[in-house]
Amino acid sequence: MVATEDIKKTVSQEDTDAASRNPMLYDPLQDGVVKTSKTRQYIAALVVCLGAVAAGTALAWTSPVLPQISVRTPVNITEIATNSTGNASSPITQTAPHDDELQLTVAQQTWVSSLLAIGAFLGALPTGYIADTIGRRYTALAMDVPFILAWLSISFAKSAGWLYFGRFLIGISTGSFCVVAPMYISEIAETSIRGTLGTLFQLLLTVGILFIYIVGAMVSWSTLSIMCLFVPIALFVGMLMLPETPVYLLKKGRRADAALSLKWLWGRYCDSRSAIQVIQNDLDQASADATFLDLFTNRGARNGLIISILLMFFQQFSGINAVIFYTESIFKSAGSSLDASICSIIVGVVQVIMTLTSSLLIERAGRKILLLFSSTVMTICLAILGAYFDMKESGKDVTHIGWLPLLCMVLFIITFSVGYGPIPWLMMGELFLPDVRATAVSLTVMANWLCVFVVTKCFGIMITDWGSDMTFWFFAGCMAVATVYVALAVVETKGKTSSQIQTWLSGH
Template sequence: MVATEDIKKTVSQEDNDGMSHNPMLYDPLDGVVKTSKTRQYIAALIICLGAVAAGTALAWTSPVLPQISAPVVQYNNSTIVTPSNSTGNETSPISPPLPHDDQLQLTVAQQTWVSSLLAIGAFLGALPTGYIADAIGRRYTAMAMDVPFILAWLSISFAKSAGWLYFGRFLIGISTGSFCVVAPMYISEIAETSIRGTLGTLFQLLLTMGILFIYVVGSMVSWTTLSILCLFVPIALLLGMVMLPETPVYLLKKGRRAEAALSLKWLWGRYCDSRSAIQVIQNDLDQTGADASFLDLFTNRGARNGLIISILLMFFQQFSGINAVIFYTESIFKSAGSSLDASICSIIVGVVQVIMTLTSSLLIERAGRKMLLLFSSTVMTICLAILGAYFDMKDSGKDVSHIGWLPLLCMVLFIITFSVGYGPIPWLMMGELFMPDVRATAVALTVMANWLCVFVVTKCFGIMITEWGSDITFWFFAGCMALATVYVAVAVVETKGRSSSQIQTWLSGH
């Protein structure tokens, strides 16, 4: 403990705040100033339980639909494939590992609704979350938006009809869209600049862990047991959020200076220099002035440029072709001579995504955002072009058995580079590119754009395969990634280690 005489005045004594003499608000002398990152990691991990919950929701249809679907005629040993999710982690085809549920037998049309209602709910849940987060705070918004998660899993776990599944999937979509907004926002407002990138990648990392959980556990238990197990994640999230503070940025924005300092002390450690940190945040708030209107997102040059970059990164994430690659996971494994079951292929893909997203969190403060994005899109462009050429030869009747290893190599490299670049970084930069006055609305619009891209890719993918063929479809996505490489190289600057004001100076062209 630091002796009392080694303590200076608090950040709020000059404001005559009633909390100004709280001992926790005193800053130490310069010689003993230090910060602790432990609680920042704890806070980020707790709110990212929302990402785990979202991941379980996104992948749930993969092992479940085969168990609750009405018998269908199989053509050429084909299997049912479920739609994509918001992060590019397509749920792959999985053969039903358990006895069929005779009580629930969904038609193909009903399965489509069960899959698509999540995306509809996520799209509708994203925009209001921005306004709610500005009205009641990031912490209370996360707690409120966690309730639909709990209700949804209860509805799904005990569903006896398609209607209850519809209700649950729509509710779970609302929470998924909401946490795509509030979790990155919360993390960006509590993190020190030195670890902002690492904490920002936790959202994608925990989302992939949620997906992997479904792949592994879903292959071993019934769909009702799986749904009940998923319920424990949002419950743990709600309990965890009770112990977390509101973000210092939001509290200071509302004029609650002493509470903002207490929040900083909780997050950065008792012996941090909260006075200086509060002043930096206040300077950013003073620079923006009062709460911005919706139109300010488009009339203010810095906000507009940030929104364009953020939305385009989400566009490139979804049009990277990740869904096309994972759609063909099983056939690519078979081309390489593998006899693995589809569920094992999915687990392998899930493990690769988790490991490489974790690697990204370790690299991002060293390599930087821009370098990882450029590396990611460049390698993905090459892999997609080769996959297109492979399927072109295969569809034209040429013998490709001697190069069956090539598409497998391309698929693995593609998933690796997606997971270190375009998987996590758009979510991270979304929280970095906006000032506090417009952040909530801008992040909500970006998430809505992401889900719109999900819808477009999901609906158009089947048509593209049918009308264009696999080869041209892969080449189309390769073209998108080549465009992404050029765009990032020309229009995106490195944000690693830069403060909000420095990033805004660049966005404003000063």
């Protein structure tokens, strides 16, 4: 199609930048010509969310691997979670290690699990600043390097020290991608598919977890680790082909480059001029030289930060990471008649399917209703699990309801995957203006990983001191509070522009 002055205009005619005369920057203005394509938005989101796949493999890696590289000794669920002496009713005898040179004690196992959360907490800290300095794309590329180095360290580890190093390093990358991937997606997506794209991070996280559950049951831990290495390599190659986000480019005054990025993402015939103006209006509404303190002095930013952190708190204090890290042990401790590896795979499959379902529902049902549904059903499931363990630990015969833990766990994973799994990550990218988004997302992710560490490290202690019943009842209480909080303090963000969301957060 030949571009002529009477039907097309440059997105940046007023710019003196020579790039503003690039033919790709001309927008079709005739009726029926302007249109957008969503294909590349999906491709870009899927590529950056390979970081979520890598994070999922790292999270679930301990489940099949620790039994393979542990000292042959009777260990119960509490001893796996902490260095305490447990009293769970069903001891677990771990299998002999495949590599005689690498045999971890219980204390070493807890650090192999916990160091990821510590690394993720520290990795999230500088990522927002780095993303604002060098861009979202280059940050993703830089933070992918520790992923690659970590899996190399883990794959060829001959001592616990190398595992510690690899797990800490992989935590840094995991925390970084929890910041940069949702930020990248929120800045490239059209409003109509922002919710769907926003759920891809959690969806691909569950794909990574399922991969570990399935493959980990069939291969040795070293082979599994080498296979995990290919995910960050694919991520690095994919990020080389993606553009920087239009929001970041416009923040840096690169208007023509921002328009070219939009053309790549939204299609050749999108109205980039109007889209650029919308982004510019959001940037103008924000303070260009926003500081860290603006997160707390600006009412809208402060309210957004409170909501984001509380959603992450409720996400983790549902007990989800205790379930992921110790899925096999939980089922064995509960006396399930099914093989623990099969139980893990069932949970993983359900998690993937229901997170995919959430991505299809998110723009129809909305964020708030899915959060309320999620927390309500999880409260019931956790309360029933608590009652089951109460009966079991009090000596009652529960063999006739040995299926109950599996049922509750599957329902728990279903409702978590529909609501509190993906939606906090999605809303984290929606609640902030571009001037404070990087810092706010970093703080939110740090809060998330702090909760991960606390829950993971304290899970065994809670079971020892409180008992399994009180532990699950505690998590049930947290989700009951979450239901009340979302019902009273959170409004629907589906279909709302950034300006409309900020109007609500600011109380106008």
